[in-house]
Amino acid sequence: MVKHLLSMQDLSPNEIEAILDDAAGLKEKLRRGEPHELLRGKTLGMIFEKPSLRTRVTFETGMTQLGGHAIYLAPADIQLGKRESVPDTARNLSRWVDAVMARLFKHDIIVELARHSSVPVINGLTDLHHPCQTLGDLLTIREHKGKLRGLKLAWVGDGNNVCNSLLLGCTLVGMNISAVCPHGYEPDANVMTQAKKNAEKSGAKLELLTNPKKAVAGADVIYTDVWVSMGQEKEAKRRMRAFEGYQVNAQLLKLAKPNVIVMHCLPAHRGQEITDEVIDGPRSVVLDQAENRMHAQKALLVSLLA
Numbered sequence: 008m009v010k011h012l013l014s015m016q017d018l019s020p021n022e023i024e025a026i027l028d029d030a031a032g033l034k035e036k037l038r039r040g041e042p043h044e045l046l047r048g049k050t051l052g053m054i055f056e057k058p059s060l061r062t063r064v065t066f067e068t069g070m071t072q073l074g075g076h077a078i079y080l081a082p083a084d085i086q087l088g089k090r091e092s093v094p095d096t097a098r099n100l101s102r103w104v105d106a107v108m109a110r111l112f113k114h115d116i117i118v119e120l121a122r123h124s125s126v127p128v129i130n131g132l133t134d135l136h137h138p139c140q141t142l143g144d145l146l147t148i149r150e151h152k153g154k155l156r157g158l159k160l161a162w163v164g165d166g167n168n169v170c171n172s173l174l175l176g177c178t179l180v181g182m183n184i185s186a187v188c189p190h191g192y193e194p195d196a197n198v199m200t201q202a203k204k205n206a207e208k209s210g211a212k213l214e215l216l217t218n219p220k221k222a223v224a225g226a227d228v229i230y231t232d233v234w235v236s237m238g239q240e241k242e243a244k245r246r247m248r249a250f251e252g253y254q255v256n257a258q259l260l261k262l263a264k265p266n267v268i269v270m271h272c273l274p275a276h277r278g279q280e281i282t283d284e285v286i287d288g289p290r291s292v293v294l295d296q297a298e299n300r301m302h303a304q305k306a307l308l309v310s311l312l313a
């Protein structure tokens with residue numbers, strides 16, 4: 008059976024650990040200037056329905072460093088489901104490329120794409136999940152804290168795609184996670200059910216709160232993301248009001264551990280979910296996260312394709 012990465016739940020804790028180890032190895036090889044063309048001659052097709060800086064550049068650069076190459080397909084090129092049906096697109100791409108990465112609006116569509124694809128499909132963000140972000144984030148946390156198990160991550164803000172993937176990723180590897188979200192903006196209910204099951208197995212603690220001050224107490228990691236995700240622009244006004252009081256700022260940071268690290272998947276809306284002072288401050292690791300997307304995804308691509 009073809010292996011896809013549509014959600015963090017597609018990986019076992021051991022597989023996550025192996026990807027992080029391989030990512031660290033590939034990062035070191037790159038630093039030393041050692042060639043690591045493990046995917047020579049391989050091609051990744053990349054379908055984008057939404058804009059991207061990090062996802063596009065990290066996958067494209069990563070494939071080049073691995074000796075392969077990536078094709079960028081812009082929203083106007085493919086017009087998934089409009090110019091051509093999702094199954095037909097999957098069947099065609101499977102005849103040419105070795106893997107497909109897709110950034111789509113609806114998660115159901117990437118599930119359909121994968122069902123009809125005979126090559127691995129990687130989720131580069133949907134409305135429900137962003138697993139590649141979580142892989143890069145876990146690598147970043149491990150680098151800064153030397154471990155994952157037993158740490159506490161506080162998610163502050165919208166229970167969105169990035170939050171859903173972290174909930175699954177953290178509970179799979181035994182990290183405690185407190186998600187603090189306003190009423191009506193909680194993480195996906197099915198994701199929460201799955202995360203609870205993961206937590207029972209791994210021993211992680213999982214809680215859903217509404218008071219940011221309570222959630223960040225004793226946190227090793229504070230994580231936030233935009234209040235208005237791509238595709239939610241029409242809800243912007245309502246969301247701005249709902250998320251008042253959920254800003255990650257210097258006062259909130261004081262309530263966490265002194266060595267807390269602050270994370271954001273980027274792009275950030277400075278002055279909304281996070282202040283300039285915090286995102287540019289000494290506790291912020293946002294650029295390490297951005298860099299580590301590439302190393303983690305290279306390891307993922309090798310695990311799926313080599």
Ligand code: CP
Nearest residue numbers: 059060061062272273
């Ligand atoms: N974090 C992230 O996925 O960034 P892009 O939207 O720029 O790809």
Ligand code: NVA
Nearest residue numbers: 167232236237272273
């Ligand atoms: N939650 C954000 C993440 C962007 C990388 C969005 O979906 O727009």
